[in-house]
Amino acid sequence: MLLSSESATIDRSRPLPSSASTDLRQWETPYADALERHVARGPIQLMVPGHGGNDLGLSARLADFIGTRPLELDVPMLMDDIDLGDGSPLSRSLDLAAEAWGARRTWFLTGGASQANRVAALAVRSLGANILSQRSAHSSFSDGILSAGLAPAFVLPSVDLHHGIAHGVSPAALDAALDAAEREGRPADAVYVISPSYFGSVADVAGLARVAHAHGAPLIVDGAWGPHFGFHPDLPESPARLGADLVVSSTHKLGGSLTQSAMLHLGDGPFADRLEPLIERAVAMTASTSSSALLLGSLDIARHSLATGEDLIGRSIAAADAFRAALREDPRFAVLSDGFGAFDDIVGTDPLRIPIDVSATGVTGHWLRQRLIDVDAIFVEMSTATSIVALIGAGKTPDLDATLRALVAAVESAEADAERATEDAAHFPALPASGRLRMLPRDAFFADTELVPAAEAVGRISADSLAAYPPGIPNVIPGEEITAETVAFLQAVAASPSGYVRGAVDSRVAHMRVTRD
Numbered sequence: 001m002l003l004s005s006e007s008a009t010i011d012r013s014r015p016l017p018s019s020a021s022t023d024l025r026q027w028e029t030p031y032a033d034a035l036e037r038h039v040a041r042g043p044i045q046l047m048v049p050g051h052g053g054n055d056l057g058l059s060a061r062l063a064d065f066i067g068t069r070p071l072e073l074d075v076p077m078l079m080d081d082i083d084l085g086d087g088s089p090l091s092r093s094l095d096l097a098a099e100a101w102g103a104r105r106t107w108f109l110t111g112g113a114s115q116a117n118r119v120a121a122l123a124v125r126s127l128g129a130n131i132l133s134q135r136s137a138h139s140s141f142s143d144g145i146l147s148a149g150l151a152p153a154f155v156l157p158s159v160d161l162h163h164g165i166a167h168g169v170s171p172a173a174l175d176a177a178l179d180a181a182e183r184e185g186r187p188a189d190a191v192y193v194i195s196p197s198y199f200g201s202v203a204d205v206a207g208l209a210r211v212a213h214a215h216g217a218p219l220i221v222d223g224a225w226g227p228h229f230g231f232h233p234d235l236p237e238s239p240a241r242l243g244a245d246l247v248v249s250s251t252h253k254l255g256g257s258l259t260q261s262a263m264l265h266l267g268d269g270p271f272a273d274r275l276e277p278l279i280e281r282a283v284a285m286t287a288s289t290s291s292s293a294l295l296l297g298s299l300d301i302a303r304h305s306l307a308t309g310e311d312l313i314g315r316s317i318a319a320a321d322a323f324r325a326a327l328r329e330d331p332r333f334a335v336l337s338d339g340f341g342a343f344d345d346i347v348g349t350d351p352l353r354i355p356i357d358v359s360a361t362g363v364t365g366h367w368l369r370q371r372l373i374d375v376d377a378i379f380v381e382m383s384t385a386t387s388i389v390a391l392i393g394a395g396k397t398p399d400l401d402a403t404l405r406a407l408v409a410a411v412e413s414a415e416a417d418a419e420r421a422t423e424d425a426a427h428f429p430a431l432p433a434s435g436r437l438r439m440l441p442r443d444a445f446f447a448d449t450e451l452v453p454a455a456e457a458v459g460r461i462s463a464d465s466l467a468a469y470p471p472g473i474p475n476v477i478p479g480e481e482i483t484a485e486t487v488a489f490l491q492a493v494a495a496s497p498s499g500y501v502r503g504a505v506d507s508r509v510a511h512m513r514v515t516r517d
Contacts, residue, residue: 026100026307031300034082034089035293039072048076048290075293082293093300100307101230101249102241103265104272107283110295113224113250114140115286116264120192120220120246121148122282123275127218128189132177135434136166137192138222139467139474139502146441146465146478153181153188154434157197158343163336163357163386164431166473168203169193170345171211178215188215194222195239198382198473199389200337200353201346202226202236209243209269218245218271226350227255227263228394231306232313236348240267245275254352254394257302261295305395312395317351320392323400324354332361332411336387353381354390361411366496368410376406429488435462435481439515444478447515451505454491457482460514468493469500482512 045052053072055063063071077083083090090108098106109115117137121144124131131145135154145152155177157166174191181188191212195203205221212219221244223229230238239247247265251257266272266279306313327333336355340346358365365383372378372388380390392398438461439447449463462482467474468490475486490509493499505511 023099023307025096026304028096029093029300029304030089030096031082031093032297035073035075035297038075038079038082049074070294073294073297077289077291077293083296090296093303096307097263097299097303098265100303101238101247101263101265102267103247104268105266105276107264107279108296108299109262109264109283110260110288110291111262111286112252112260113222113248113262114138114143116224116248116250116262117141117222118144118147118286119264119279119282120248121145121150122285123246123278124148124190124218124220125150126278127271127274130181130186130189131192132174132181132188132190132217133192134169134194136194136197136473138194138224139465141192141222142441142465142467142474142477146445149440149442151186151440152437153177153186154437155193157194158345159431160336160339160343161430162359164384165197165199165336165387166431167197167199167201167340167343168195168345169208171204171207173345174208175211175215178211178217182215188212188217190220191215191217192220192222196223196226196229196236196350196353198225199355200225200350201340201343202348202350203345204347205239205242205244209245212245213243213270218269218275219243220246220248222248224248224250224262225253225353227251227253227302228306228313228352229350231394232310232317234314234317234351236350238265240265243267243269245269245271246279251299251302254391255302256305256393256395257298258295260292261299261302263299309395315397316392316395319397319400320351320354323390323404326404327354327356330408333358333407334360352392352394354392356388356390356407357386358388358411359386361414363411363414366499367414368407371410371413372406375410376402378403378406429485429492432475432483432485432489435476435483435486437477437480439479441465441478444515449513450516451511451513454487454509454512457512457514458484458487460512460517463513463515464503464505466490466504466509466512467502469502482514487512 051059051071055068094106117140125148129151131150132153136157155169157169159166209219221239223239227249229236245267249263251263252259252261324335334357336357337349364385365388369383369388380388382389444463462476465474465477490501494501494509501509
């Protein structure tokens with residue numbers, strides 16, 4: 001292993017850790033156990049799904065692909081002793097999840113955090129049409145704004161201009177934005193912020209909740225990247241315990257459940273009574289009527305593993321700390337989170353995210369990420385022109401020694417191929433500011449539209465939400481004016497080795513959909 005760990009976190013407001021890991025009930029997995037009991041009966045399934053829970057007939061190839069156990073556990077909804085009734089195993093698993101994250105109530109979702117974002121938008125629409133959102137929100141929340149017919153106003157996050165990355169919002173910035181909305185006669189009916197950020201910065205959720213509540217608005221926290229928060233003393237606390245009213249949790253990201261599974265937590269705050277039935281209705285409207293038992297079971301088990309896995313999570317943190325310490329010893333690398341103290345909105349850092357500054361290597365983050373994939377089969381989460389971001393799943397200890405060796409080897413190999421390694425560095429534009437909102441997103445989406453060459457779209461109103469992946473933050477939303485800077489940025493992302501623009505009508509963003517004049 002790498003040498004001894006050294007904490008890189010900034011912790012100016014660390015609350016007491018949760019006590020969920022000491023509760024013996026958290027060792028239970030009621031829903032997963034119920035699925036296993038069903039399988040143990042050896043049922044003959046004359047019902048959906050069509051594979052019948054076995055490897056016979058047309059299911060033979062599928063069983064070869066994933067094994068027979070997933071087929072057996074792929075049980076449909078509305079089954080006695082599994083998910084029917086208030087006291088069902090699923091209901092008990094939901095109660096345990098709410099307890100583990102400090103929520104009044106938790107919903108298991110099989111549409112990912114994207115579904116949770118849309119649920120949140122639909123739920124708060126009943127409180128009023130005006131929402132104040134952090135401008136760097138994920139594109140799924142922009143979709144929710146559109147679907148719900150919300151009227152958005154925005155609060156800008158702090159931005160690291162050198163690296164072109166967005167962090168969070170401070171309580172002071174939120175208070176000023178809410179004051180401005182009230183002066184304009186559009187007081188916010190709800191507030192939406194992100195913590196942690198894609199790069200691991202953690203906002204002052206408790207302070208943000210106090211500010212939002214003082215203005216009469218519930219606080220929604222997109223905590224998609226922090227499902228593990230609250231399960232170790234060296235991790236930030238769960239936002240639900242810090243006063244957030246709704247928390248989006250993408251459990252599969254670092255919490256260990258299967259891809260596409262997520263949770264939505266309702267905090268036990270001043271808006272809980274009003275929000276609970278609204279969320280229930282929004283979940284029913286957005287959820288599949290054939291939700292995957294495999295995804296739901298993985299959420300039950302992930303909750304159990306997080307709540308009882310403090311020692312394993314501690315090993316992950318120690319490994320990540322040691323990796324950061326080793327990076328600091330090489331002058332070609334730096335740890336981006338070491339500079340988070342310069343931003344007043346950041347009060348903590350997720351130690352399981354490792355954003356690496358590669359500015360001094362002579363190569364771009366995009367080139368380095370692709371080199372790691374092609375040569376070493378090492379896949380990091382994302383890259384920018386100046387950085388790559390690695391993450392470690394809670395309770396996991398990947399081979400970080402091999403990763404460090406591969407990073408060094410890649411940089412050294414680039415010295416012989418400097419032109420290829422740096423060719424996109426000078427041409428990659430800075431993160432653009434958003435254009436002016438000229439129409440409500442829903443009105444722009446349903447307006448008469450036309451496709452025009454991207455150059456001719458400048459100054460026009462976008463009918464689409466376009467988000468560079470990663471990280472999936474919309475650079476333009478329906479109703480916003482398209483700027484030349486946005487066009488240049490999106491086209492550069494689309495042309496980069498790992499770039500993708502969600503919502504684009506063609507892969508190179510050569511055309512854009514705009515409202516008719």
